[in-house]
Amino acid sequence: MSSRPIKFYQVGSHAAGNRLLDPELLSVAADPNRSNSITKGHRACQGCGEALGARYALDAAMRATDGQLIAANATGCLEVFSTPYPESSWQMPWLHSLFGNAPAVASGIAAALKAKGRSDVRVVGQGGDGGTVDIGLACLSGMFERNDDVLYICYDNEAYMNTGVQRSGSTPPAARTMTTQAVGSEPGNPFGQGKNLPLIAMAHEIPYVATATVADLRDLEAKVERAMGMRGARYLHILVTCPLGWSSAAGETIKVARLATETGLFPVFEAIDGEVSAVSKIRHLRPVEEYLELQGRYRHLFQPERRVDVLAHIQAIADRNIARYGLL
Amino acid sequence: MLEQLEGSRAVARTVAMCRPEVIPAYPISPQTHIVEALSAMVKDGELSPCEFVNVESEYAAMSVAIGASATGARTYTATASQGLLYMAEALYNASGLGLPIVMTIANRAIGAPINIWNDHSDSMSQRDSGWIQLYVESNQEAVDMHVLAFRLAEELSLPVMVCMDGFILTHAYERIDLPSAQQVDGFLPAYEPRQVLDPAEPVTIGAMVGPEAFMEVKYLAHVKQLQALELIPELSAELTRTLGREQHGLMREYRCEDAETIVVALGSVLGTIEDAIDELRERGVRIGAIGIKAFRPFPLEALRGAIGQATRVVVIEKALALGIGGIVAQNVRNAIAPSSAQVCTVIAGLGGRPITTSSLCGLFEDAVADRLGAMTFLDLNTELVERELERTRSARRSGPHAENMLRDVGAIAAGPV
């Protein structure tokens, strides 16, 4: 019988494919000796994409830095569910200051470490889309332009979730939030608004910018490791499904995130010094409806009548991304 | 060592001697000369190891300071006025987290209307932020007080702001005895944090506290501030020995021994007040002055003792609680209650209006003759005010107050050019 190479898609620490890989290719999460930087007992919702993303990202960062890592966290879901009084699920040095200043606080930590000659200790700043894209943008831009030695991670669930699902500068068009409700002639978030933080980061020409999702966790880990192998300002933008805010099934968090990339709505790529350097191609192109249908925040596009016009408009956005980033 | 130099520069050199490790800075008049001088010292290696971070706003300045201080670095910054307000959220955060950041406030008025000159409205607006507030009356005192501030902050794990009058002190050239590096090192040991971000011993800093414990946390913060009432005199005594120059602790009394009338004030106006006091004393008036150095925590007991049997207290202040009156005066009344001494509030020097010896002499004469009301605005141009009030009474679209009055005063063109 002739042999034939078999490709196993990496799906996480419990799938058969992972156990058959070479040890160096194993995900951090598969390692029983992983840091568990954010350990069990936190109060995240069932199916929370942010908890998943943070766990993978931080353990990868801890492995890459041999555990010499300090985190600054913005106010938001991650901060709140990880430190419910009187407990903390953090097993690494962790500082929460304010909503809009995580990038600046991270810069301060990095400056102190530099002054003390502790260049072996690295810094991660992290926050949700609200704390990064909106209220934290000035501090983030400052950190970028100074090229401070910080990896900033944005967990993008596309709205202010912790305060009850309000629209942010990252909320996609047509999405329902409590401040862009599904009423009136143009239900949901308006078209023609919003910020593309990865592009803004690239415009600062920082050493490394990357996007990732919780659907491809091995890729997420790899990007964190790559980022920690560099110095200077680095930015990682992770799409994290929020079952509560998106009204999606808790068990479909990864599936929904995968569809975001497979439709082209969320491009996955890397950029070095402001230029796109690598792109994750779409494996099986999907129409945007397949992604939108799984989320109640888009229900008004299907009920009581199918909004063909809006769906076409969203499809056009996906098509534009595909062309712009070469996703096919 | 005696030198003739600008107040800002003296402060910068002294701060440098305190060996800060991280200095985040954002420019605002009239603090800029301080951070400019420090940036040069860092850049040419004179102050090392130190990271000088040019940040994008005052909010970022205090945030960078929070991160740095939490990592165990001695941290310093400076601001004023609008900048202090812009970092207000971070101020409360820093004190709540117990971070011993030291910050110079180059006191300046808060707009609108925009005004770059001196008064105390900025630091007064943040008097409840949990920061220790110290006010200096001269550049010599500014220099000495910064050395004290770092030690005080680190012993208590509380941030400290040193308030010095913008332009009046920051931009004044005068004779100052700068401490030596040895003297500062002798007084200020290396920073040993009570809590620190360290991978070797991970801690969670800044977690949420719910109703179960928030009251207790705040009570402890209050108690910690009150500890400064004991610690400041102790450290002042030690610094006096180190520098060979008297430090005044919580407050300074000037000719109060047999005073019937006592003037209370903060900051540089005390110099002019002392000249006026001397003039009145020449004429046999029993008048003295108290310069409060520590405004937060407020030295209730010490002030009560210092005012003693005086029957009249005149509080001169460079800030105003709109809608109610004096700020310092309220605190003074608290200190001496239930005394029957009369407390008169005098609002003076707002937005940099000069306070002259002759005005003060007139004011004090009014006070001792019981002609002074409960609240006085020193040197107020009542005619100007009346004219503007009449304007508002006669027309709905009366226009912006400030511009109208500036036109009256002749400061801007009278009409279309």
Place this chain on the structure above:
Amino acid sequence: MFQVRIHGRGGQGVVTAAELLSLAAFEEGRHAQAFPSFGSERTGAPVVAFCRIDDHEIRTREPVSEPDALIIQDPTLLHQVDLFGGLRPDGYVLINSVRSFDELGLGQWVGGFRHERLLTVPASDIAREHVGQARPNAALLGGLAAFTGIVSVDSVLVAIRARFPERLAAGNAAAAEACFAFVEREIEAPAHA
């Protein structure tokens, strides 16, 4: 206490002049306080700076309202700004101008003051000659030293050398000396007001 008020426009070194004067007094072991009356930074706008000199600590911080000496660096301010307000009856006035008090239209005004304490000096010309630009502040201080004796010219020179970088110090010091000499001659053989 001796109080000096200096008037000029932004960019003419008015504030530096006050600082230099205070440095000169410090050099002589005296207490001195120099400070500006500020607007936002802007060249060409009227600027005032003050200097107090005394043998003991100077406590007051109010602007100088009754100067013992006035230095007017820019005569275009005359008739525009109240330069002479509060001048003491026996006060000194030193104006940077090639013209006399009469020619400047001040003939009427000088009545209440001591003639021998009012003087114009061509400080800009002197500065142009020695420094290469018309900034008259250092020169005028040399003149003030000769005129009032409040500080010695040597102290002024020490101050200039301490305050200016080398390439500027020599020229400014020369200007100060030249103006000092000019005023000394004027005092001996007055030809003004």
